[in-house]
Amino acid sequence: RKEVEQDPGPFNVPEGATVAFNCTYSNSASQSFFWYRQDCRKEPKLLMSVYSSGNEDGRFTAQLNRASQYISLLIRDSKLSDSATYLCVVNIPFDGNQFYFGTGTSLTVIP
Amino acid sequence: EADIYQTPRYLVIGTGKKITLECSQTMGHDKMYWYQQDPGMELHLIHYSYGVNSTEKGDLSSESTVSRIRTEHFPLTLESARPSHTSQYLCASSESPGRGYGYTFGSGTRLTVV
Numbered sequence: 001r002k003e004v005e006q007d008p009g010p011f012n013v014p015e016g017a018t019v020a021f022n023c024t025y026s027n028s029a030s031q032s033f034f035w036y037r038q039d040c041r042k043e044p045k046l047l048m049s050v051y052s053s054g055n056e057d058g059r060f061t062a063q064l065n066r067a068s069q070y071i072s073l074l075i076r077d078s079k080l081s082d083s084a085t086y087l088c089v090v091n092i093p094f095d096g097n098q099f100y101f102g103t104g105t106s107l108t109v110i111p
Numbered sequence: 112e113a114d115i116y117q118t119p120r121y122l123v124i125g126t127g128k129k130i131t132l133e134c135s136q137t138m139g140h141d142k143m144y145w146y147q148q149d150p151g152m153e154l155h156l157i158h159y160s161y162g163v164n165s166t167e168k169g170d171l172s173s174e175s176t177v178s179r180i181r182t183e184h185f186p187l188t189l190e191s192a193r194p195s196h197t198s199q200y201l202c203a204s205s206e207s208p209g210r211g212y213g214y215t216f217g218s219g220t221r222l223t224v225v
Contacts, residue, residue, distance in 0.1 A: 032213070034213045036213075036214075041150065041199075041221075042218075042219075043201055043216035043217060043218055043219050044154070044201075044214075044216050045216070046213045046214070046215075049213065087154075089213065089214070091213075098159075099144075099205065099213075099214055101153065101154045102153075103153040104153060
């Protein structure tokens with residue numbers, strides 16, 4: 001079983017739409033959670049960390065549900081520039097500080 | 112402004128050649144990692160290091176080797192390149208456990224073996 005599972009998509013949404021991605025993780029010892037964004041043929045870049053109380057950064061909202069072991073990312077008012085692959089990342093600090101990446105969810109925002 | 116640097120950015124090389132992909136970071140991070148990623152596919156961890164003189168193999172079997180003689184430098188070497196090694200190689204670093212600051216990735220080296 002993979003440490004982190006994501007729906008690969010693709011998600012094709014019109015501009016202005018709200019879209020949500022979910023990600024589940026299997027290890028309850030996971031401590032830190034992140035969403036990364038990866039553009040085509042580029043390196044992944046940190047989009048936002050995910051905090052237990054949930055956090056918001058502009059149009060992006062991240063939430064963590066430890067009891068159910070899932071993380072979500074909500075994008076409101078989608079822009080064309082949001083088109084990318086979104087990677088869910090989980091850190092298990094007592095496992096050699098391993099970071100486990102999901103396979104990514106592909107988003108295309110359509111004009 | 113990049114704090115982790117990979118060179119070369121692109122490399123086309125013949126089969127059988129020895130190559131070294133360079134990765135350096137200026138953040139003083141203990142942990143460094145090498146990932147392999149084919150276009151449109153997921154990241155695969157091939158090597159990682161906890162610190163100087165520490166190297167470990169990752170989840171994906173790789174014919175490459177790494178070294179960590181200095182904190183800031185984590186080069187990856189292929190002794191004899193093959194077409195099956197054609198891929199993008201991404202280097203990353205992170206702080207020590209418990210910080211939760213995530214990874215910082217380099218821009219990657221896109222390797223083509225002909």
